[in-house]
Amino acid sequence: MAAVFLSGSMMRLVVVVGVRLRVLLGILPGIVVVAIGNVNAEPRQVQASQGSLDAALIENRKESLGRQLFFDVNLSQNRTESCASCHAPDKGFSDHRGTGAASAASRGDDGQSLGDRNAPTASYAGFSPVFHQTKEGVYKGGQFWDGRANTLAEQAAGPPLNPGEMAMPDKTSVIARLQENSHYQAAFKGIYGEAIFRHADDAYAAMTDAIATFERTDFFSPFDAKYDRYLRGEYQLTPEEDLGRTLFFSQQFTNCNLCHQLRTLPEQQEETFSNYEFHNIGVPANTALRVINEVTQLDQGLLNHPDVEDVVQRGKFKTPTLRNVAVTAPYMHNGIFKDLRTVILFYNKYNSRSVKRQINPETGDQWREPEIPETLSRKELETGPALDDKRIDALVAFLKTLTDKKYEHLVKP
Structure with a gap:
């Protein structure tokens, strides 16, 4: 495929929303004009000189390229780590x-x-x-726990150059690794x-764009969990799962969906179970981890974002998705x-006065204090009554129904 490459600070490459062809190999005829520069805006669009068909074809080729890059260990210093190392597709895209x-x-x-943080799922x-x-002053979105990467492409740009991750010294070194592969050379030039x-x-921006394109495919977000099938009338929830569903979306009992709901109304299709806002829920420092990694400073969370200065x-x-939470x-x-x-x-400990509920079952000791207590989201955490074991188990059962079909065999009874 002949292609014309345009570069400009005001131009951006974005994904076409439209027909997705699953696998396309070879070079197709046609001329595609692709603009690349600012990759900070999502969703992305491709400008194709021969209409939407060319755009769909180029999109599919980017997905295929992104898939190969996602699994390529050669993009790390010692050729031992890829994106898939920390986001394993057979483990819910977690590590x-x-x-x-x-x-x-x-x-x-x-x-x-x-590292000092748990790798979030890429699902x-x-x-x-x-x-x-937002106009109300609420921070939302981005990638990583602190939102410091504005987009998926920006997120994909981080790990190869992070000395604690893939540890490549600079972009030039990464591109040199790409050019070792004749298939990559042809694919990048063709797209x-x-x-x-x-x-x-x-070239680095193109690499991260291809990876991001792959990460936006149905491979990462199939929406085929039991809950999705329930919404489509293809699965009947068990009584316990149904109780958990009721509790989850209840403003009276749990208020879970205050933070873990993207859509305007409860129980809509393609719900990701996160509003992508930021909260301090009082998680204590992981001292056992820090004994090993020798990190001593507090994790400032959102304040680590380069554009955030408000203490x-x-x-x-960032509120994580609950998709595949049972297996991640x-x-x-x-x-x-x-x-x-x-x-x-x-x-539940925030709403219970029971001595039993103030004990962490994993340690047998009292829940430890928040790492940063000053900004605790008390209003959200202290809303609603304490839950008994039946309702706690029901919530867990419901959360398990958010597991993609391909991971259901990983769910513990």
Whole structure:
């Protein structure tokens, strides 16, 4: 395919919303004009000179390229780590490689470096809006726990150059690895233009765009969980699951959907179970992890975002999707909890006066204090009555119904 590459600071490459062809190999005839530059806005659009068909074809080729890049360990310093290492497709796009306290975070390409945060699932990540502040002053969206990457493409740009992750020294080194592969050379030139490798910044932006395009496919967000099938009349919830559903969407009992609902109304299709806002829910520091990774500073959360300076945002983290939550342990931004039921009990402690409910079942000790208590979201956390074991178990049962069909075999009874 002949292509013309345009570069400009005011232009951006975005994904076509339309027909998706699953696998397309080879070079197709036609001339496609692709603009690349500012990749900070989502969703993305491709400008095609021969209409929507060309756009759909180029989109499919980008998905195919992005898939290969996602699994390519050669984009890391020691050629041992890929995107899929920390976001394993067979494990709900989460990292299950570690053991013990080290399982709370991800190892780097050197096999030694250990992060301080739990790798969030890449499932449904494409639905998070571009990082922004609403007219009410509420921060929303972005990627990573602190939203510091505005878009999926920006997120994909981070790990290859992070010394604690894939550890490549610079963009030029990454592009040199790409050019070792003749298939990559042909694919990049066919999609982004013959001149794509002239400038490392342009080629790097194209690489992250292709990865982001792949991450927005149905492979990451099939919407085929039991809950989705229930909404389509294809599955009947068990009495326990149905009770959990009622509790989850209830303003009277749990208020879960105050933060874990994207759509305007409850129980709409293609719900991602996150409003992508930021809150401090009082998670304690993961001291066991920090003994290993030797991190001493507090995790400032949203305040780590380069565009956020308001100290009121300290300790706030992005509300994660609950899709595949039953198979993506450990939980919270620092991986401090191992079991899904523990997470429900953690929330329940704010509303219970029972001595029993003030004990962390995983440690046998009292729940520890928040890492940053000053900005705790008390209003949201202290709304609603305490739940008994029946209702706690029902919520867990409902959350399990949010598991994609391909992961249902991983759900523990």
